[in-house]
Amino acid sequence: MTPAEFDFIAQYLKQKSGLVLTPDKQYLLDSRLTPVARRFNLPDLTALILKLRSGGDETVSKAVVEAMTTNESFFFRDKTPFEQFERMMLPALMKARAGQKRLRIWCAAASTGQEPYSLAMILKDKALSAQGWAVEIVGTDLSTEVLARATDGLYSQFEVQRGLPIQMLVKHFEKEGEQWRIKPDIRNAVKYRQANLLEPFRGHLTYDVIYCRNVLIYFDQPAKKDILERMAKLLAHDGYLVLGAAETVIGLTTAFAPVEGARGIYAKTAAASSLQAAI
Amino acid sequence: MKHCLIVDDSRVIRKVARRILEELAFEIGEAEDGALALDYCRQQMPDAILLDWNMPNMNGLEFLRALRGGGAGSEGERPVVLFCTTENDLDHITAAIEAGANEYIMKPFDKEILEAKFTETGLL
Ligand SMILES: C[S@@+](CC[C@H](N)C(=O)[O-])C[C@H]1O[C@@H](n2cnc3c(N)ncnc32)[C@H](O)[C@@H]1O
Numbered sequence: 095m096t097p098a099e100f101d102f103i104a105q106y107l108k109q110k111s112g113l114v115l116t117p118d119k120q121y122l123l124d125s126r127l128t129p130v131a132r133r134f135n136l137p138d139l140t141a142l143i144l145k146l147r148s149g150g151d152e153t154v155s156k157a158v159v160e161a162m163t164t165n166e167s168f169f170f171r172d173k174t175p176f177e178q179f180e181r182m183m184l185p186a187l188m189k190a191r192a193g194q195k196r197l198r199i200w201c202a203a204a205s206t207g208q209e210p211y212s213l214a215m216i217l218k219d220k221a222l223s224a225q226g227w228a229v230e231i232v233g234t235d236l237s238t239e240v241l242a243r244a245t246d247g248l249y250s251q252f253e254v255q256r257g258l259p260i261q262m263l264v265k266h267f268e269k270e271g272e273q274w275r276i277k278p279d280i281r282n283a284v285k286y287r288q289a290n291l292l293e294p295f296r297g298h299l300t301y302d303v304i305y306c307r308n309v310l311i312y313f314d315q316p317a318k319k320d321i322l323e324r325m326a327k328l329l330a331h332d333g334y335l336v337l338g339a340a341e342t343v344i345g346l347t348t349a350f351a352p353v354e355g356a357r358g359i360y361a362k363t364a365a366a367s368s369l370q371a372a373i
Numbered sequence: 374m375k376h377c378l379i380v381d382d383s384r385v386i387r388k389v390a391r392r393i394l395e396e397l398a399f400e401i402g403e404a405e406d407g408a409l410a411l412d413y414c415r416q417q418m419p420d421a422i423l424l425d426w427n428m429p430n431m432n433g434l435e436f437l438r439a440l441r442g443g444g445a446g447s448e449g450e451r452p453v454v455l456f457c458t459t460e461n462d463l464d465h466i467t468a469a470i471e472a473g474a475n476e477y478i479m480k481p482f483d484k485e486i487l488e489a490k491f492t493e494t495g496l497l
Pocket of ligand 1 (some may be wrong): 164171202205206209291292338
């Protein structure tokens with residue numbers, strides 16, 4: 095691949111999905127886009143890039159952008175963001191919303207569904223709906239391919255053994271051949287739709303908790319700042335933002351501040367209300 | 374250093390599990406069936422037991438019932454027991470949990486799965 099081709103594709107991806115691709119990651123282009131080229135009967139990456147340059151073919155563009163996303167996820171990933179949900183966020187919000195008995199949660203990079211389903215399993219075990227609570231979990235992702243898998247709710251034996259306690263497997267999954275399918279009550283607790291974080295957030299109501307984990311790491315500073323500040327506008331004044339283990343708001347925006355004693359969890363600050371930007 | 378007993382009739386599996394668990398800083402003991410595992414536990418009760426299901430003489434479930442029932446002494450409630458077996462249907466898993474298993478690993482396993490399950494049960 096020529097430097098000019100690399101620059102084009104790096105710029106292309108940054109604009110479409112926010113992904114920042116440094117030159118040392120060129121091997122990723124080769125390994126992930128060669129199968130895409132083949133799928134569209136193109137001889138090599140040069141031909142694929144030419145196709146992107148000429149524009150107009152949405153399916154090729156979408157396939158390229160989705161192939162370059164990292165979709166790895168697992169149930170109860172990093173554990174603490176889910177323990178904190180159960181022990182700290184949920185009790186505080188249930189107290190604050192005791193009147194409406196309504197909670198809304200957004201997983202903003204839901205990938206193959208493990209994160210929203212982990213939350214749905216916690217809520218199910220707490221029997222919230224039995225106590226008259228209406229909890230909505232919305233899962234969005236750029237990639238329709240991962241969302242189709244999330245919607246399907248079918249996981250390999252390997253996937254259900256990373257982070258999912260065995261009691262949870264027994265309680266919330268059914269075996270299907272060599273795979274495991276999440277039960278309908280958990281499946282139906284989550285609504286999925288495609289959404290690009292770089293674009294205006296459309297069709298959202300106010301959320302009480304936003305999980306935005308392991309996606310901002312791929313973006314540059316201005317994109318992170320912009321997304322965080324638009325999220326601040328969609329978050330209830332006493333809501334929580336949960337980021338991934340390698341992510342922070344510090345140095346990016348004053349709209350959020352870390353919640354003391356709860357790593358990776360952020361609350362809105364007074365500064366958030368003076369933000370001018372659109373959602 | 375935590376002490377883990379690997380119970381499996383396959384020498385290959387014991388070797389693979391040992392290599393991974395030693396990397397995770399466990400001290401390892403081995404037994405090739407449930408009866409030998411019970412003897413082992415009478416001598417020194419491990420912190421964790423990685424337990425196969427199908428083995429000659431005494432299978433994993435029989436061993437676990439004996440262990441939790443005091444067949445290897447009063448300390449038998451203490452070890453964290455993780456089944457590690459090719460039996461991967463709900464009936465087997467449920468029976469194992471009812472007999473007192475703490476976790477359940479479906480073979481084939483790798484380092485990532487062992488690490489996740491050992492973390493899950495507080496051993497790491
Ligand atoms: C590593 S996964 C994170 C999954 C889950 N949140 C977790 O922490 O396990 C990152 C996800 O972000 C999605 N993604 C990447 N760029 C995006 C964008 N611009 N808008 C929305 N989602 C995006 C990818 O498709 C991928 O599924």
